[in-house]
Amino acid sequence: MAERPRSGGPVKATAAGTRQPSLTDVAGVAGVSHMTVSRVINGTGPVRPETRARVLAAIEELGYRPNSAARALVTGRTGTLGVVALESNLYGPASTLYGIENAAREAGYAITISSVSRPGRSSIADAVENLRRQAVEGVIVIAPHVSAGRALEAAPADFPVVAVGGGEAAPVPVISVDQRDGARRATEHLLALGHRTVWHIAGPEDWLEARDRELGWRETLERHGVGAPRVIRGDWSSRSGYEAGRSLAKEKDLDAVFAGNDQMALGLLRAFAEAGISVPRDVRVAGFDDVPEAAYFTPPLTTVRQDFIEVGRRTFGLLAGRMDGGDRHARALVVPELIVRESTGPR
């Protein structure tokens, strides 16, 4: 990393420093043409071993680093993918992002993120446009919102976009976890324990996952010929789960509750504890997501696990396929798993 100022004139003192060495500089030191250096770097075309060694030595000596802009300009490829991420610490989206980053890095792509605080048609479209201006080769939209899904309906055909978690109707490949199936598993588990019915704390109405979980819950109750209680709606936060719990605590005949995610389940547990309702003795509770803390709630929470890392990996795979000219209507579904713990345990 030694920086060599031009031997003659004054050295620029700025952090930017002097000009970075170019292919031509390396070629000069190695005594070859710039083209030979290019061939050594990219492994294209034959180069005699001694020549290669001289070139590598020169690269080392100068601390040469290829100029990615120049390369991108001539090849038309930037080696960068964009991810439109929801600005939140929600366990799912954050984990998915890491899964994507990992898979992408292994395949030699860098990841540029553009976060969106309040998703909507325009903000998602803006974020995608932003990323395209950054010259990404493809975009992954983590789009758990209904509105995000709609934004994708206008996705251009000439640019690879894939969505994770939403946009069923959009003309882009979509990968999602089977939320309905997860909700079904949780609900059936609770029904199998002999409860008359199961209450549900749903997530925000504009989240597809919230809709699907609610749908899965409702379908399951129907299939078992059980009436569905009114839905209580939260916003994924523990606070909203707590409030839901305070209101539920007043219900008589409360047997079992399926919370839309683990955070809300936590709030629920808290509210029940304050109301003197014992879980699982008086009421059984299940959540969704299996955040790492769920096993240590009071009591440990039965929940539905989603493998977000896998989701991220497969999302990248879908995008790679799409960039290769693949189908715009590819779909992939990841199946969740029920994790049973004490919150639905024996009484």
Next chain:
Amino acid sequence: MAERPRSGGPVKATAAGTRQPSLTDVAGVAGVSHMTVSRVINGTGPVRPETRARVLAAIEELGYRPNSAARALVTGRTGTLGVVALESNLYGPASTLYGIENAAREAGYAITISSVSRPGRSSIADAVENLRRQAVEGVIVIAPHVSAGRALEAAPADFPVVAVGGGEAAPVPVISVDQRDGARRATEHLLALGHRTVWHIAGPEDWLEARDRELGWRETLERHGVGAPRVIRGDWSSRSGYEAGRSLAKEKDLDAVFAGNDQMALGLLRAFAEAGISVPRDVRVAGFDDVPEAAYFTPPLTTVRQDFIEVGRRTFGLLAGRMDGGDRHARALVVPELIVRESTGPR
């Protein structure tokens, strides 16, 4: 987003599509030189209003998007910053990332992330090198590890790198939360409640935050003339907190525990509940971080809040300063805040 195939010849069917329009194409349509188009886009130099309108119309018509590689090649600026992020869902690092992304976006920079699963000297250096190859203009290293700090000691002087949360001794600007002060606040709060001493569940030894919190705890005990119990070490996870709790439950004279983070505090609460130890009646517990769920633990957790969004913002500020030729030894400290809840409440 309407795509218009060239009216005459066959349309290439690949996802890559036909060549993107260039400045020259726009110039042709608008009947001006490519330079005038460039001036309209960048707002450099004077352009007559009618001309500008014609150019803008042509841009719109062709769906022109500037080629960022070409621009970067000639200006030497890419408008991209790199972030070396720890691959984890830990609340702190993830929140910091969003703070950074927000501040950067407002300033017109894009963020490229390079995640690192097991930080060490070389992996951090590799990640930075990776990002430099992506031609980022500066790098932010989220470096909570001791080893990460050491990696930064070799940071080159000619390239702007800043660290968040670690690398005190490194020749790079550092921003951190005053962990020692936070630990002092929590420990003093517990001592002020009349406890003889305070136990501590420390984070992993190679985390700077863990060291500093432990140090702050130990200093505070010393200053109050109180002997420090042996340190129990966890790994930030609820599981490790749970195990610590199981071992602590056997201690007699157990009064107060300061957990290194909220997740471990959760595990601790769980272990105590199983052991029939009531919090706060038998033992008082405090955590660190104030994750959004902490207020809904059983019981709600007293903890030390860190404003990670602020940390992210100031980190970007420090990097921006450094890129402007600022000091390599700038430091910024964010002061945390004690949030008192029931886990250290009245008995």
Next chain:
DNA sequence: CGAGGGATTGTTAGCGCTAACACGCACCAG
């Protein structure tokens, strides 16, 4: 009425790289 000057536009060069082709040489078959 010509010089000076600002506003507006154009022309040219070159950023650092890769693609495409050209060149020289050794080697072999006929």
Next chain:
DNA sequence: CTGGTGCGTGTTAGCGCTAACAATCCCTCG
């Protein structure tokens, strides 16, 4: 001895853009 065939290397052009300078027009002012 001649022509082909690789190998290893060099030369040239051009990707799309901005910086620098040149050119033009029109107006003002002495």
